[in-house]
Amino acid sequence: MQVEEHDIVDKLVIPPQPEVLRVVVAESRREDPDLGRVARHIAGDASIAGGVLQIVNSPLFRRAREISSIQQAVMLLGFNRVYAIVRTVALRNAMAQYPGMAAFWKRGVHVAESAARAARVIKRPDLVDEAHLLGLFHMVGIPALCSLMGDEYVALVKAAPTKGWSALLPEEMRLFGVQHPRVGALITQRWHIPPAVVHAIDQQYAVDQITHLGTLHEDVPDLVVILKLALRFATAVDASLMTYAEWSISSEHLVDYLALPDPAALDALVDEVAMQD
Structure with a gap:
């Protein structure tokens, strides 16, 4: 469909x-x-x-x-x-009527709180509110598409926690002609969510293009970084949020963008998220 x-x-x-x-x-x-x-x-x-x-x-x-x-x-x-x-x-x-929303919000709240902490870690306390919104709604396209596409989409989603959420993108486009980050962006745009957050939801997997995302809005690159740090930190509680392979791919680009000396320094930032209170 x-x-x-x-x-x-x-x-x-x-x-x-x-x-x-x-x-x-x-x-x-x-x-x-x-x-x-x-x-x-x-x-x-x-x-x-x-x-x-x-x-x-x-x-x-x-x-x-x-x-x-x-x-x-x-x-x-x-x-x-x-x-x-x-x-x-x-x-x-x-969105309370969408299928699976209880589990969605439980994960979203954890990621949102982690994202607010990550904003402070990368010295962007001015983005705490936007980071919280991004953490809550970055995956809002998933339950929305489940409600629209039915069992065929649900079956696709079940494999995502092990394959990685980014692995859904080609299959979503092939089967349904749309991808969940784009749906999330369309929904949040309608609800007066700040443009930087809408763009960050839409481009959350484009880490390989992170230096170019600032053309959409100056805060989008930092918001995508914040989201990735939050997801990595939150996997300690919910491993389904990000696979190790996804983090490995993202980390190369994050190290370059943040001008860090090596991946160990990036891991230290993730550890620092835990120390924010």
Whole structure:
């Protein structure tokens, strides 16, 4: 079953964006966003509010005290961080009906937290929010295609953890005319995810072209590096995230891009991810 790329998102069952996201997007276009209005709308949507509080009290934010209200979260974190969190929760909720989402989110949360740490390791703390989004949604095309293509795609995915996720790409194109990173990019683009993250999802396997990815957006190369470091670190918990062969191929290009002396120095960066708290 092949689907034209531009029809993919239209064929997927994605609920409309919630009113709270539309409000926050509208406020993002104002020079001085109304934080009170943003807080009221978030608090008025129980599913979004609960997800926001769950994230702001996660290790990502390193809070000494628990944030107990949306008003408090908005005032402490500021508009930009809350906007990023609302986008995350809204898209997560919208995709809840896709098959296998429970396992998908469990892996995604681990990779997202690892990616936020990796952003600090490569001295890009300004990319922590984008790294978290990338970690959560870099594989969102997989459950989306499972829902669209059915058993034939599920059978393909079952072999991926041992063969490597990058090995899916030729078969996906041959059988379905589209690849999961592209689907992930199309979905996240529709949900106001920052362009650098959308491009990083789309180009996550193009490590051999990493020096050229900056033409898409200046932050894309670093985001791809961050994702690879996070995946390598996260394999200690879930070996299905990246095969050793995939890491070996990626590591050559990462060493060159980061101007490291040898692969051992790259492994030291992965170890450093564990020391971030």
